[in-house]
Amino acid sequence: MSTKEYSFSISNPHRIEMGIIQRVGLIMALLGVSILFLAWFGINVPNSTILLTLSLLLIVIGTTIYARQIYLNTPKGIKNNHIWFNTLSNRGILGWFLAIILTGFYVLLYWFPEYLGYRSGSEGLNQGLIALFDPLSYFFKGTMASQWFVYGTLYTVLIIALGIKFIYKYRHNRYQVIRTFAVIISQTALAYLIPEILAGLNYNDSTNARGEYLGWYDADLKNAWPLDYDFFNEWHLDAMQAEAYQPLGMAFLVWGIIFFLVLTPIITYFVGKRWYCSWVCGCGGLAETTGDAFRHLSSKKLSAWKLERWMIHGVLVLVFIMTTVTLYGYFAESNTILGLSIYEYFQKPYGFLIGAAFSGVVGVGFYPILGNRVWCRFGCPMAAYIGLFQRFKSRFRITTNGGQCISCGNCSTYCEMGIDVRAYAQKGENIIRSSCVGCGICSAVCPRGVLKLENGPLENRIEGKDILLGNDVDLMEYVNNK
Numbered sequence: 001m002s003t004k005e006y007s008f009s010i011s012n013p014h015r016i017e018m019g020i021i022q023r024v025g026l027i028m029a030l031l032g033v034s035i036l037f038l039a040w041f042g043i044n045v046p047n048s049t050i051l052l053t054l055s056l057l058l059i060v061i062g063t064t065i066y067a068r069q070i071y072l073n074t075p076k077g078i079k080n081n082h083i084w085f086n087t088l089s090n091r092g093i094l095g096w097f098l099a100i101i102l103t104g105f106y107v108l109l110y111w112f113p114e115y116l117g118y119r120s121g122s123e124g125l126n127q128g129l130i131a132l133f134d135p136l137s138y139f140f141k142g143t144m145a146s147q148w149f150v151y152g153t154l155y156t157v158l159i160i161a162l163g164i165k166f167i168y169k170y171r172h173n174r175y176q177v178i179r180t181f182a183v184i185i186s187q188t189a190l191a192y193l194i195p196e197i198l199a200g201l202n203y204n205d206s207t208n209a210r211g212e213y214l215g216w217y218d219a220d221l222k223n224a225w226p227l228d229y230d231f232f233n234e235w236h237l238d239a240m241q242a243e244a245y246q247p248l249g250m251a252f253l254v255w256g257i258i259f260f261l262v263l264t265p266i267i268t269y270f271v272g273k274r275w276y277c278s279w280v281c282g283c284g285g286l287a288e289t290t291g292d293a294f295r296h297l298s299s300k301k302l303s304a305w306k307l308e309r310w311m312i313h314g315v316l317v318l319v320f321i322m323t324t325v326t327l328y329g330y331f332a333e334s335n336t337i338l339g340l341s342i343y344e345y346f347q348k349p350y351g352f353l354i355g356a357a358f359s360g361v362v363g364v365g366f367y368p369i370l371g372n373r374v375w376c377r378f379g380c381p382m383a384a385y386i387g388l389f390q391r392f393k394s395r396f397r398i399t400t401n402g403g404q405c406i407s408c409g410n411c412s413t414y415c416e417m418g419i420d421v422r423a424y425a426q427k428g429e430n431i432i433r434s435s436c437v438g439c440g441i442c443s444a445v446c447p448r449g450v451l452k453l454e455n456g457p458l459e460n461r462i463e464g465k466d467i468l469l470g471n472d473v474d475l476m477e478y479v480n481n482k
């Protein structure tokens with residue numbers, strides 16, 4: 001006979017006990033992570049091929065078992081129970097601990113990769129964590145691993161493992177399931193496998209060197225300008241036109257230009273920015289899967305909304321100016337403008353502050369403190385660019401059936417972009433916000449079916465409703481202004 005106790009309370013106040021299988025899953029996943037830490041701390045590993053395979057498999061299989069046990073043992077529906085009581089997801093000790101580890105990892109990755117064990121060929125062989133990934137790197141492209149190869153591999157494994165967890169959790173919602181499959185495939189195929197395989201194939205017999213420019217970063221077909229802010233840099237433009245990289249180089253160059261100039265506006269017109277931010281983008285993919293447990297931590301303050309608009313559009317303007325100057329320099333065949341080095345004065349600070357510190361260190365490192373979409377909300381120039389189309393020229397909107405809203409606030413709580421969805425729902429107003437990434441979670445967690453992600457005609461898409469919200473409005477002023 002089962003000894004499991006069931007609670008009949010709708011808001012069960014008791015701790016949820018973990019079953020034995022769930023514990024096994026958790027221990028497996030933690031073991032997989034421990035292998036990475038052991039390697040990082042310099043414990044010499046005898047056979048890194050077996051240990052690496054074991055580590056990655058334990059992470060994926062352990063997480064799957066763990067998630068399966070939590071979600072398949074309970075009825076379908078959102079399970080965010082205890083999220084505000086869990087020290088990991090309520091900015092408690094564990095949350096801060098994780099934030100410090102993640103931030104530290106990013107700092108080392110960007111600026112001190114030698115502490116992860118990275119050695120360039122001339123400095124000898126890789127050590128520690130980076131050396132653990134050498135066999136996989138040799139398998140793909142016949143070279144030692146770089147810190148970026150390790151990062152790309154771990155990034156992809158996290159999206160797969162926590163994507164599976166996400167699918168179990170939201171299995172009642174077809175939109176979430178399909179979207180998450182798309183994110184996993186996009187990351188695995190477009191951002192990881194294709195670039196790595198291309199880097200391996202791009203072998204230059206005469207110099208006995210592997211191709212550099214169609215490697216991990218540049219061959220990611222979906223990494224477009226303005227997110228890929230150095231797309232128009234001299235070294236990149238030259239490499240894409242270099243004879244050694246034809247015909248792929250030119251194909252990638254043309255694709256990159258058509259992607260941001262033609263495809264992005266057209267697709268955003270039809271379905272909103274969700275196709276990129278929630279279905280395709282790697283940053284969005286990590287936020288939706290690995291960051292799912294932290295989505296409720298996004299600030300809903302009015303001041304955060306104001307700051308967001310200044311910051312994200314400021315970054316877009318910055319990329320635009322930087323790119324214009326860079327292109328001017330490229331065609332004028334000069335590396336300086338008014339005596340200033342284009343790279344030193346524009347690209348370098350941007351790369352340090354926005355490309356590394358903001359998108360990586362703060363963007364992911366601070367998931368457990370600021371929520372999972374800090375970068376997408378405050379800093380991503382691509383989100384700003386497509387957000388403008390979404391706001392002014394798109395068929396996308398979230399419709400609200402205000403009469404059904406019970407003001408529970410679930411939608412606002414779980415909106416990772418800090419949008420006060422409930423305020424729109426109470427008024428029965430369409431939600432048309434440039435920042436909305438169309439993740440659909442507000443709709444998925446709504447107990448009353450109030451919210452629907454839809455594409456429709458442009459006419460009357462942004463319509464205010466004459467519904468008065470008590471204390472928010474001075475009634476006499478409102479009537480006099482009518």
Ligand code: SF4
Nearest residue numbers: 415436437439440442
């Ligand atoms: S409003 Fe809804 S769909 Fe848009 S970002 Fe927020 S939760 Fe996602």
Ligand code: SF4
Nearest residue numbers: 405406408409411446
């Ligand atoms: S989740 Fe649904 S019912 Fe609750 S406040 Fe939002 S729209 Fe209203």
